Amino acid sequence: MPDRAEHLATNDEARWTAVAASYERWAEPLTSHFARAALSLAGDVERGERVLDVAAGTGALALAAAEAGARVLATDFSPGMVARLRDRLQPFAGSEARVMDGQALAVEDATFDASFSVFGVMLFPDWRRGLAELVRATRPGGRVIMATWVNSEGAGPAPLFLQAYRRAFPGAAIPPPPPGMVVLCSPEGLKAEMVRAGCGEVAVHAVDGAWGGPSVDLVMEDIDQILRLMPLYAALDSDGRARLSGPLRAAIEACAEPGGAVRVPATANVAIGRR
Template sequence: MISQTVTNVMHSDEAKTKAAMAYNAAADHFDHPVSSFWHRFGRRTIERLDLQPGERVLDVCSGSGGSALPAAVRVGADGAVVAVDLAGRLIDLARAKAEDQRLNNIEFRVDDMLALGYPDHSFDAVVCVFGIFFVPDMSEAVRELWRMVKPGGRLAITTWGPNLFEPANGAFWESIAGECPDLHRAFNPWDRISEPDGLRQMLAEAGVHEVDILAESGAHPLNGPEDWWKIAMGSGYRGTLEQLDADTFERVRQGNLSRLLEQRVAEIETNVIYALATKD
C-alpha cells in the first residue's frame, strides 16, 4: 500500500510538471484569436453558475482567465475570485487582463489546486474548466474541490466531449507517429470523461452525486490549416512539440498541414460537457 501511494504521488508530480511545462510554452499562442474557444467556454461555464454579487469564487486551472475574469465581473466589488494555475505565464496573461479591465477583486496564484490550504466550506463556487483531467486521480481532485464548497454552494466542472479537435487532432498525431513514434499518443487524458456517463461516474466516486450535466456539440471554424497550427502551438500539443528538434518540428508541421489541406478541413470539433453540482 505504501509503495502504491508513493507511485501515485510520483505520477501526480510528473503530470503537474508536464502540464506546467506545456502551457508555459503555449502561453505565446494561448490567447491568439484563432483560439477564442477558451474564453467562450469559460464564459458559458460562468453563465450556468448564475453567480451573485458578493460571492466568493475559486477558479482552478484558470489559464489566462477565461472563466475567472467573467466570474469577477459577476460577483462585483463586494465579491472575490481566486484564480489558480500551475503555469505562471498564463497567470501573467490573466493578471494583465484584469488590470486592463480594472478588476481589483481577483487574487492570482501559481499553485497546485490539490494543495491550496483553504479550510472546508471556503467558497460559494468552485470552478474548473478544461483542467480536471490533468490530474491522474480525478476523483481525488474533485473531492478536494468539493471540500472547499460551502453548503448551498456550487461546483462547476467543464471538460471536453468526444472527438476533440477532429479531424485536425488525428492528422497531428499521424504526423508525430511518422517522425517520432515514441511520442505518439493514442489516448488523451480527457477521454476518460468525454461522455456524460463517464463524467457522472467519476463525480460519484468523489462523493458528488446530484449533478446537472449538459453535453453540447460544437465546431470551431478554421480559415485554413495555419489556424489549426496556431491552436496546436497554444494548447497542450505544445508539450509534444517542445520535444522536437527544429528539423523534425518543421517536418511534423508540414505533414500535419498537408493532411488538412488535402482533406479541405474547414472546422474542427469542439464538443463540451458542463457539470454543475449544488452542495446540500
C-alpha cells in the same frame, strides 16, 4: 524523428509558462465559449458571490465571472499564466490570481459559492485528488462545475495533430491520453466521479463549439506555437517537424470551409453538481 515523448507530460509547468503569452490568443477563442456556457448552465453567478477557478489558464472563466460581479480566486500552477491573470483581473475589486497546485489547494474548507475547473482537473496527474479539492473548497449547497472534452485526444488542433502524426510516423508509439481524460470524457464517467467526490444533483450537458482560424495559411503560421503543449510535438526534432508539416497541412485543409476559414468542431461535457 520522434523521441523522448514518454518523458514529457501535461503537468510540465515550464512548457505552460513558456506559452502563456500566446495562449490567450490561440486558445481562448475556443475555451471562452465553453467557459461562458458553463457559467450559464450553472445558473450564472450573482454579484458578490465567491468563485474559485482551478487551472484557470489565462482566465476565460475567471474573467467572465468577475465581469458578472463575482469575487474570483483564479489559481494555476504556472507562474506565467498567473502573471497574465493578475494583469487581467486588476480592474475587478475582490478578485485575484495565485500560483497554486490544484491537487492541494491552499484554501479553507467550504469557502466558495461556486467552484469551476474548465479543462483543468482532467489533466492533473492525481485528477481524483484535484476533483476532491474542488469539492472541499465549496460550501455546502454550493455548485461544483467541471468541463471536459468528449474526445480523450482533446479538441481544437490536438486531434488533427495526432491524425497527421500517425501518417508521418506510421507505427510510432503514441502514449495514452492522461488517465483523467480517459475517464472523464464520457458523461457517465464524469457524473460518477462527481458523485464519488461528494456532489449531488449532478447533471451533465453536451456543449458544441469550434476552433479554427481565418485561413489554412494563417493557422499554419501559428501551428508551431499552438502545438508546443503537445508532448509528442515537443519531442520532435527539426527533421521530425519537417516530416510532419505536409500531413498536418493536409489535415487542416480538410477542415477548411468554402470561404477559406478553418473550422474544427469541438464538443465538451459540462457537469454541474451540488456539494
